[in-house]
Amino acid sequence: MARSDEEIVVGDPAAPPVESAPVASTRSVELAVYLCLLGLAALLAFDNWRTGIGWESTGPKAGYFPFYLSLILAAASLFGIAKELVVRGRGSEAFVTRDQLGRVLQVLAPTIAFCALTQFLGLYVASFLLIAGFMGYVGRIAWWKSIATAFVFSALMFVTFEIAFDVIMPKGPVEALFGR
Amino acid sequence: MEAFGLLLYGFGVLLTWKVLALMLVGLVLGIFVGVLPGLGGPNGVAILLPLTFTMDPTSAIVMLSCIYWGALFGGAITSILFNIPGEAWSVATTFDGYPMAQQGKAAEALTAAFTSSFIGSLVAVLLITFLAPGIASFALRFGPPEFFAVYLLTFCSFVGLGREEKHKTLISMALGLLLAGVGMDTVSAQLRMTFGWSELYRGINFLVAVIGLFGISEILLTMEERLALRGHAASISLRVVLRVWMDLPRYWVTLIRSSVIGCWLGITPGGAIAASFMGYNLAKRFSDDKDSFGKGRIEGVFAPETAAHASGTSALLPMLALGIPGSGTAAILLGGLMVWGLNPGPLLFVEHKDFVWGLIASMYLGNVVGLMLVLTTVPVFASVLRVPFAAIAPMIVVSCAIGAFAIQNAMFDIWLMLGFGVLGYVFKKISIPLAPLTLAMVLGSRAEDNFRLSMIGANGDLRVFWSNGLVGSITTLALVLLFWPAISRAIALVRK
Numbered sequence: 001m002a003r004s005d006e007e008i009v010v011g012d013p014a015a016p017p018v019e020s021a022p023v024a025s026t027r028s029v030e031l032a033v034y035l036c037l038l039g040l041a042a043l044l045a046f047d048n049w050r051t052g053i054g055w056e057s058t059g060p061k062a063g064y065f066p067f068y069l070s071l072i073l074a075a076a077s078l079f080g081i082a083k084e085l086v087v088r089g090r091g092s093e094a095f096v097t098r099d100q101l102g103r104v105l106q107v108l109a110p111t112i113a114f115c116a117l118t119q120f121l122g123l124y125v126a127s128f129l130l131i132a133g134f135m136g137y138v139g140r141i142a143w144w145k146s147i148a149t150a151f152v153f154s155a156l157m158f159v160t161f162e163i164a165f166d167v168i169m170p171k172g173p174v175e176a177l178f179g180r
Numbered sequence: 181m182e183a184f185g186l187l188l189y190g191f192g193v194l195l196t197w198k199v200l201a202l203m204l205v206g207l208v209l210g211i212f213v214g215v216l217p218g219l220g221g222p223n224g225v226a227i228l229l230p231l232t233f234t235m236d237p238t239s240a241i242v243m244l245s246c247i248y249w250g251a252l253f254g255g256a257i258t259s260i261l262f263n264i265p266g267e268a269w270s271v272a273t274t275f276d277g278y279p280m281a282q283q284g285k286a287a288e289a290l291t292a293a294f295t296s297s298f299i300g301s302l303v304a305v306l307l308i309t310f311l312a313p314g315i316a317s318f319a320l321r322f323g324p325p326e327f328f329a330v331y332l333l334t335f336c337s338f339v340g341l342g343r344e345e346k347h348k349t350l351i352s353m354a355l356g357l358l359l360a361g362v363g364m365d366t367v368s369a370q371l372r373m374t375f376g377w378s379e380l381y382r383g384i385n386f387l388v389a390v391i392g393l394f395g396i397s398e399i400l401l402t403m404e405e406r407l408a409l410r411g412h413a414a415s416i417s418l419r420v421v422l423r424v425w426m427d428l429p430r431y432w433v434t435l436i437r438s439s440v441i442g443c444w445l446g447i448t449p450g451g452a453i454a455a456s457f458m459g460y461n462l463a464k465r466f467s468d469d470k471d472s473f474g475k476g477r478i479e480g481v482f483a484p485e486t487a488a489h490a491s492g493t494s495a496l497l498p499m500l501a502l503g504i505p506g507s508g509t510a511a512i513l514l515g516g517l518m519v520w521g522l523n524p525g526p527l528l529f530v531e532h533k534d535f536v537w538g539l540i541a542s543m544y545l546g547n548v549v550g551l552m553l554v555l556t557t558v559p560v561f562a563s564v565l566r567v568p569f570a571a572i573a574p575m576i577v578v579s580c581a582i583g584a585f586a587i588q589n590a591m592f593d594i595w596l597m598l599g600f601g602v603l604g605y606v607f608k609k610i611s612i613p614l615a616p617l618t619l620a621m622v623l624g625s626r627a628e629d630n631f632r633l634s635m636i637g638a639n640g641d642l643r644v645f646w647s648n649g650l651v652g653s654i655t656t657l658a659l660v661l662l663f664w665p666a667i668s669r670a671i672a673l674v675r676k
Contacts, residue, residue, distance in 0.1 A: 033610060059640060062367070062372050066361045073350075073354040073355060077351060104400050110577075114578075118591070118594060127578040127581075135571050141568060149571055153575055169582060
């Protein structure tokens with residue numbers, strides 16, 4: 001018999017209250033997305049029309065296929081907009097609550113910072129900073145644990161990719177420090 | 181029996197220490213990825229793809245496909261022990277799997293899930309072994325019009341048969357096709373949709389998009405949903421395994437039915453999600469004791485798992501034989517083929533025998549080894565869930581960035597991945613499906629090339645798509661599927 005009475009419980013120390021005010025409704029986000037897609041479709045249709053949407057002796061020109069695809073994209077977005085506007089009275093559920101948005105930004109903002117750091121400091125340094133910072137600040141895990149984990153993981157990645165598998169990552173000015 | 185000989189040849193390719201070691205590494209990584217919250221089959225394969233860039237194609241595909249099998253096995257662990265389906269197709273497994281775990285029968289449920297996944301995959305692999313070479317050699321006669329018709333059929337069946345709202349599927353697909361067209365046009369060598377931006381000249385890489393859409397967006401979603409887990413620990417003893425296996429023959433009807441459903445929906449782009457639900461529902465409908473389903477009945481684990489895995493595996497059949505992926509993961513594997521310098525399509529069976537038969541042989545061996553591995557190591561992997569998400573999330577972000585950068589050695593791709601991550605998050609929340617976008621991005625340029633080649637051959641006459649019986653029936657079928665919702669409504673009206 002398995003020891004299945006034993007339980008694994010993983011709590012979340014940073015768990016905030018469940019009740020939270022919605023920031024946007026799904027419906028308004030959906031409308032915004034359709035409008036963006038419509039704009040994109042118009043832009044792409046124009047660009048492809050400039051490239052050439054006609055036929056020449058060797059078949060359709062380069063812009064032919066994408067031009068009609070932009071039209072399909074535009075039509076589908078318009079249909080979506082019309083549908084959202086016509087079908088009223090549908091319960092407008094929350095796209096994201098204030099609390100959820102905060103949590104998403106908690107991971108999105110460090111990720112953006114990580115990408116920027118990768119560009120200037122190289123991937124491994126950025127990786128160390130991201131993991132240590134995220135574990136320490138967001139996860140509220142003891143600093144020594146966070147720093148040790150970040151170091152081990154980054155070093156492991158370095159050994160795996162740069163040395164064992166020959167996949168070269170951007171290393172920024174750190175590489176120069178090692179005189180390579 | 182030609183297939184049998186070739187299969188033995190495939191095992192010959194496989195049985196070197198290096199390939200076997202990679203297989204084991206792939207399986208362990210895969211189970212790990214499957215157990216981790218916020219990661220599953222397609223994301224795992226996409227993120228770990230860069231590990232294979234410098235390998236030879238055969239080792240690479242063996243390792244990647246093993247990551248996939250591993251992730252499928254791993255997904256069942258979280259569904260049963262924690263009631264968290266790792267993937268949409270594990271949802272049906274939780275219906276009876278989690279109640280079983282609550283009743284203290286977690287080990288039985290896990291054994292049942294692993295065993296039935298194994299059976300489902302095995303049936304699908306047998307199908308691939310004996311059917312794929314035939315389909316491929318038939319497809320060798322295809323010209324551009326036939327290929328375009330087949331691509332069209334794939335796209336249309338997604339729109340017509342998908343369960344999402346039609347305009348959303350259409351948006352996703354058109355966007356994918358447009359993204360695939362960015363950069364240098366392969367026929368006329370003209371630049372398009374780049375707006376003079378040199379970073380876009382080389383095009384938007386499909387794998388970068390996938391890593392963002394599935395990896396980064398999944399992290400955002402998991403973070404938003406507040407992760408708190410409560411589940412059961414379990415270890416599987418040999419006695420439990422043997423008891424479940426002794427009982428297996430009693431469920432042969434369910435197993436066969438689910439395998440057939442799975443294979444059918446895997447080859448046609450119906451997908452594993454539909455297969456798992458259909459497998460479950462049919463098992464329930466044909467059962468004498470319908471009420472016991474959902475309360476921890478072992479058959480309720482057998483049925484969806486067998487169907488989901490038969491479907492997930494047989495999705496590789498059209499990928500190998502025709503170059504058309506039957507699922508998201510198959511699409512990523514297809515992207516891998518191109519990175520390794522292989523040209524997907526029926527010629528693979530002629531030009532790269534090592535690769536194709538090595539892969540097919542690895543499906544047999546990978547599933548057997550995977551089954552043994554999960555049965556013995558469940559407690560180890562279940563405890564992975566004790567690692568706090570705050571440690572896992574940044575590690576996944578770093579792995580995604582490594583993956584995105586490594587594909588073309590471009591910093592721009594890391595930013596692109598981030599953009600796709602946000603796009604994927606928004607699309608998932610307003611239920612615009614991502615699978616059509618993925619499929620369209622990977623097939624887009626080949627569909628367009630074949631269309632334009634057909635046009636050049638036929639002097640711009642669209643009737644070329646009805647010029648012979650084969651291409652004509654494929655094209656017609658595609659159009660019928662595209663308008664299937666309207667057609668079926670019309671039929672219903674007439675019947676009234």
